[in-house]
Amino acid sequence: MTHTTRQFITRTLVATAIAVTGSAASAADKTLDIGLSDSLTGPGAVYGLPQSNAVKMAVDEINAKGGIKAGADTYKLNVISYDDKANPTEGTNVVRKLIDRDGVKYIVGFCCSGPTSAVASFIGKEPVVMLVGNAAERSVTTQGASNLLRTRPPADFTGAAAGTFVAQKGAKNIAVIGNLDIFFYTQYLEAFEKEFTKGGGKVIAKESFGLKDRDMTPQLTKIRALNPDAILVIGYVEPAAFVYRQALEMGLNVPRFGFTSGSEEQFLKVATAEQMEGVWDLRPIELTLTALGPVAQAYADNYNKKFGMAAAPSSPYAYDQVYVLKHAIETAGTTDAAKVAAAAHNIVIPAESVMKYLPVAGKMFDESGQAYTANGAFQWQKGKWVYVSDLPSDALVYSAFLKTLRK
Template sequence: MKIRALLGCSAATLMLVGGAHAAEKTLTIGVADALTGGAAVYGLPQANSVEMAADEINAAGGIAVGDDTYMLDVIVYDDKANPTEATNAVRKLIDRDGVRYILGFCCSGATGAVASFIEYEDAVMLVGNAAERSITTQGISNLVRTRPPADYTGAAAGAFVAKQGHKRIAVLGALETSFYASYVEAFEEEFKKSGGEVIAHEVFASKDRDMSPQLTKIREMQPDALLVVGYVEPAAFAYRQATELGMDVPRYGFTSGSEEQFLRVASSEQMEGVWDLRPTELTLQSTTDAGLAYHANYSERFGDAPSPSSPYAYDQAWALKHAIEAAGSVEDTEAVAAALRELEVFPEAVMQYLPVEGKMFDQNGQAYTANGAFQWQEGHWVFVEELPSDQEAYSRFLSTVN
């Protein structure tokens, strides 16, 4: 089901401005993302961000290819963060709608399902918030990802928590989800280097809302700190219930949600002092002028603040514009995919990318940001410090994984 009206000009419209002048045409791009269900906290802001970027690109004159100018239209389908739904959505975009460029992809299971066949299609896939490492280890030349993998961040988080002096930490989270598990694995490996020990690995599912049994068990083990990894809503319940159970220990997390999303479950007082150890995403205290403008424009347009990870999708749209113009074609998807790998970080980018050999995407199609330590202080996520990140070394490592 197509759930959003097309943006810009009608896909059937071709306007010739004078016989010898440039033609204005339409390029339809697609979005497959989680618009409903628990993952919608990530997917819906991404879909919104692509729509907003498309409007801004159109307002700035569109995409220039030779003598033609292309205005963007967007078709969005709900993949519900489900591998089967994602496969069906992308098949409709390619087979029925004739779309060559597909953006979005907030969640790893659904993204992995599409990645398994996209290399055989005349299409380009731009992945956003999905953090499973394997997405960019398969040598898929027509796929790039704007968010760094989870374990790239997990190692930096482990070093940060060890630096706080903790020796015994308990983990609670969606550990049966591979990218959360890889974050924790990298975290634990780094944490152990400083003599730390992970004393518990307690699990919740994405639909769980009562974590009191797991938290009671953890409380009896008397950890120095608690690490929570998972989607925003269950993580917020875990933070709230830890407070209600009187667990007076530092709380760390890997969630990447906005203040508004957490406050739907927990009070600001219950969130006070919580850390989020994640890629340096959109937080007003850590952003650039481009990020401030993005936050203001998104909030005005959609009546809600953007989630911290939503600019991954916004940046996809601008990356696609620059790659198409560099390739000089909208039909030649191989040339556009190659141009993406050659892009430098462009001025419209909201996330603060760390180039590899001067390029936004490395040889694996992977982009990197710095990692950051954010803390909840008086109702807001506050950027406290940058975590150690070596994108060049990680890129070399990623090239060895298959």
């Protein structure tokens, strides 16, 4: 072999190695963008920031395990996030930016119903998959959009069960105070009142407060004059905590029921543990470790380690979204949004799911793209929320009702 021949062979081998290495690097560097639209500032951030954290944690986990495999390709996930400020106009602008400028095919997050409902009204015409988390407005999954799926059940699915529970507790005359200008809260209340009345109870007052209100004494003064035997508080964590605290400060010592969600840390920013003692929260089971299994415990531990705080109860709705997306893409064998949406509609509950879902016909989502989690009665006892029991909830019956509302 001549010197010239050796040089030729060496150059050829080097070129081949570079080509192979470059090809492998190219395959390893494939990225799949996920858009996140959530309330990262303002009153809605109490739900939006934990959801955003949960999405990032799920993405980090998936990437650390090699990413998502779609056919012959493997993708690492990248999150592009924007703040919708719990505002319908901002929510619409964020999603338009994600689709039109950033070119994303998958959008997750959506903790608040205002921006989520606005986006749900047009998303069915877009070549994307939209996965909704904590937003509980019923109409989100009645728009007929086959590319929209939600992990949280609608508010009235929980409200009906709560009304039965409170009646069984012996309350007869209940006064309501809450964010009654927000539609999904009024849906919860309507379903609650219907079942509460069936059980022999009566709603004797309905007082409203705003998201930024902190002094509820005028409303509570009116309620106290009516001598109710219980109150029902419906609203975001912070104003609800002020109601719980101020009711006791005004001598309104009656059972306090609520529909708020929120962690112990979030409530303790406003009220003391003693002021919260005995309060009931009637909501989806969410992240309640005593009612869930080892997957939820691992989620809670990992979240605390990663972000230095306890995970908000509703945050796994967003975490589960990412794993729904992973399994849907891998089942579809492609990143084509329409095929991924179809696959998502037919998946069983992923093993990585944190929430306790009630399957419909063996699947995670019903025909409307709606998932259902079990509802629970929680009581504040000695500084923390304690799971007491499930609330009576029939996913099949509600799913059939929801289907009648689809456009």
